[in-house]
Amino acid sequence: MAEGGADPETEIKNRLQELVDQLYYFRDHYFESHSVEDAARKQYDVEQEMEKTMFQIEEMDDGWKNRAFFLMLKGKALNVTANYNMEAEELLSKAVKLDPSLVEAWNQLGEVYWKKMDVTSAKTCFLGALNHCKNKVSLRNLSMVMRQQRSQDADENSRNIMDSVKQAKQAVNMDPRDGTSWYILGNAYLSLFFCTGQNPKISQQALNAYLQAERVDKTASSNPDLHLNRATLCKYEETYQGALDGFSRAAALEPSWSEPVVREEQLLDYLGKLCGLINNKGKIRGKRLQNLLSTLSPTLLGHYGGSGGLQLKSLGALQPGKNAGCVVLGRVVFSLMPEERVPFTFGLVDAEGSCYAIMVYNMVESWGVLVTDSVTIPEPHLKQHNIQHKGQAFNFQSIRVDSPVRLLVNGKPQGPSTQASATVAYRPQSE
Template identity: 65%
Template structure:
């Protein structure tokens, strides 16, 4: 049963205004502070919380045991990114006194999320929606669904699809809410990596992130948004945009080490790759000539005998072409054959990257292979044929560094022919992604 009317609605309204002001201070911090102050944000929010609590206590005439009063104080304590046991206690009491107090359910769910109890958070957000459909519960439920523990036999993709549905409903309730668009972007990002990396879905994720920034200036100051979008940019080999996103996330949250680490890892990868490509894997001239001289048409395997199957399952006749003649984008009807001069591994393991040269003795091309099993790879000296190669000329500039090289992207090792042999199904595995989705 809901609580009786508050004895002092003016005092209650004053508490509400103080808490709203506290959250405005946190969410719009960079509208009144420069990015250079990002390292002080959490301390400033902590100090603002302490002032808010003092001001709340100074207001008389409000029974502290009422559900709404406990909800407001619990909400105030929940403003920080860390778990608060006091917030959990107050919000738990508030929902027991007034089970229809949806805002209390939402904040209690966020507290459980911060505590690491994802199942309890899911129960809170679902319960809130049972009382009243609201965008905050839909946003949070969308995020929690992707984090729920999955038992053997369950399909994580089903939760991800449901996550997208919840985020879409939140957007429909208020198309001007930047947080809803951000959550939808994360849902699409997860869907992209769980359902075969459909380019249309990655574009939907990028569009949702862009819309979040368009409708809400505060979204541009969300470090999670920049890191998550940069993760997608990196996978799509939009390296300059990825580096910019990691750098922006690091600037907005200096205490969060991951963005700076990811930025440095990508810079190190590009640095090593560019050096190996330029030096052709440091393979000496005579050895290189010997390797290239051993290339034979028989090493094309199914790509040379007319049995290669195109993306629609049709038989495709392929023409052997030099790497230097490839055009940007997909090269239909073409196949290239070359020798592996080096391979490059990273901490993330994906993609598997190697350098390829052919008999035309042109530049060394970077080949990036995705969705491969961890045990899969190629060795220096292997002959590799790539049907209908997808070429991109990379030109990257970031913080005084520049990289330029030709790259061929291969979505699965199943498309490759190594030493005349097609690759079996064991060579393939699904890609994984690491991104952050906080409850705030």
């Protein structure tokens, strides 16, 4: 026995655990001791800390170096970076063979496989950990894995995403103060939103989960993935200010990551082109435009008009939000397709000469409208945009259309074959 009655093995375990915990604290709380301007150095600094930690671990007495806990903590230290580490895989594999009940070793090994893009082996590890003990880390990691399992069967993919939400919820319920679990629940809801018809309630659940992650864990606000994924949702919801701010924040937190920079530039380009087209009413002006508008006949309202139908209103008379009981009619003066091809955007000018942007979602690729087409929109959902970002300002009005099936084009209904489900890409690798 050691002096004071302490167990030498316990002392070694505590010392090793302290070293590795300090390493992970340095990584996870990096921006509490560094500014965002240091973001480009973070990976290098974490690797330097890892090397210091590994040196201290190696100084431990050789008698402990074949113990499962020693191998697990050494493997965990090597697993602190975002990249796959072969030595970490070897050490953690040995640890679980020596002690199959070592839950943290299973979780760490699963994360190593995840970084290796071996989703099947990662799932096996997380299920192995849960077989020994229900724990939040395995549950939330399993949530990530379920979303990455791809099948040719759309129903099976939907079931996997539903299961992903279930696992993430269980992780949150086990520890509501864990920001990482809330963040992964947000990602699960994000996937569910895009695979089940874009229910606004699910969108709000995703946003609430991201917000809760930041509330309970101040390190969550330094997670570039959270900002990118939330910005993706904001863009789809046409909260363009939040989208631009999110892309910008993600880029600042991880300067080597090109995706948020590209997404921010694409959105700025789209908004700039859109405002220019709206202000100029496309390329149709003067007498030609007047002739087109003069032919906007009530017959183009189709089944939305007539006795007992919806009330025809001008674009300028609409109120923000859904305008129940109303219908608008106008001519297409331009179309614009963003880089991600969603939404299909066109400019609509009504009989009074107002020009608003129309944003159409969930359309098949072959669907579209042509310049000079008439378009009838029932119960239009109006949004007013006042966006300022990096010295640029964008001010315009838009109408959101969740499916082309709702529209009449040249007085004709758009059939069910014009509608398609939306898909979205978000960054899962380092959740």
